[in-house]
Amino acid sequence: MSKTPPAYWNKAKKYLVKKDKVMKNLIKKYINSNLTTRKNVFFSLCKSIISQQISVAAASSVFIKFKLACKGNINPKNVNLITNAKLKKCGLSRQKIKGIKELSKKFIDKSFNPKLIQKMNDEEAILYLSKLRQIGRWSAEMILLFTYNRSNIWPVQDIGLLRAISNNYKKKYLPPKNFLKKLKIKFSPYCSVATWYLWRSIDNEPIQY
Numbered sequence: 001m002s003k004t005p006p007a008y009w010n011k012a013k014k015y016l017v018k019k020d021k022v023m024k025n026l027i028k029k030y031i032n033s034n035l036t037t038r039k040n041v042f043f044s045l046c047k048s049i050i051s052q053q054i055s056v057a058a059a060s061s062v063f064i065k066f067k068l069a070c071k072g073n074i075n076p077k078n079v080n081l082i083t084n085a086k087l088k089k090c091g092l093s094r095q096k097i098k099g100i101k102e103l104s105k106k107f108i109d110k111s112f113n114p115k116l117i118q119k120m121n122d123e124e125a126i127l128y129l130s131k132l133r134q135i136g137r138w139s140a141e142m143i144l145l146f147t148y149n150r151s152n153i154w155p156v157q158d159i160g161l162l163r164a165i166s167n168n169y170k171k172k173y174l175p176p177k178n179f180l181k182k183l184k185i186k187f188s189p190y191c192s193v194a195t196w197y198l199w200r201s202i203d204n205e206p207i208q209y
Contacts, residue, residue, distance in 0.1 A: 005034040006149040012190035016197075019186055022168045026197040033206055035196050037149055041114040042107055043074050044147045045132065048139040049099045050092065058091075065090040076107035099134030106132070122150055145192050154184045154191035160207075164198035 016023040038044055051059040070078045087097045106112035117125045129140035141155040166173040187194040199207045
């Protein structure tokens with residue numbers, strides 16, 4: 001996990017401060033905090049699959065067991081060697097087991113190549129990641145934001161982001177779609193940074209993925 005902010009972070013803060021009063025206040029409030037990055041794509045994809053549709057506490061518990069099953073090293077080879085029965089004992093559902101197993105095989109046989117993502121635009125990368133079992137648009141956006149540090153991700157399917165927008169801009173929940181589009185235009189090309197500060201406003205700890 002790297003605590004060094006993405007290269008665009010400081011430039012993005014200056015841009016957003018000039019563009020929006022809410023952003024100005026949030027950036028000032030959380031001046032000593034920034035996005036942390038995990039460069040291990042396989043690790044992040046496994047974590048994404050495990051975390052789906054369960055509470056943060058439950059996901060943390062399952063992930064600890066999963067990491068132990070991988071002998072502390074979550075990589076495609078180790079995951080591929082774990083039996084389905086052992087993964088089930090970690091607390092994984094049948095669908096999540098299939099997703100993680102298939103993911104490990106695709107990394108091993110190189111039918112999925114994460115290096116290709118670097119050459120893709122955001123939408124192309126989202127579609128490529130979404131071809132993986134158990135990875136939808138939201139998961140793909142989280143990977144692009146936290147692992148690839150894409151600067152302009154605006155994950156409007158994310159409940160936390162929508163709640164933060166409602167709170168900070170005094171909008172009803174769910175915020176109107178036209179308002180979300182206006183914010184995206186205003187924050188571009190640094191929607192990822194705006195998203196992170198909005199998340200920060202409703203969470204005591206910085207979000208990590």
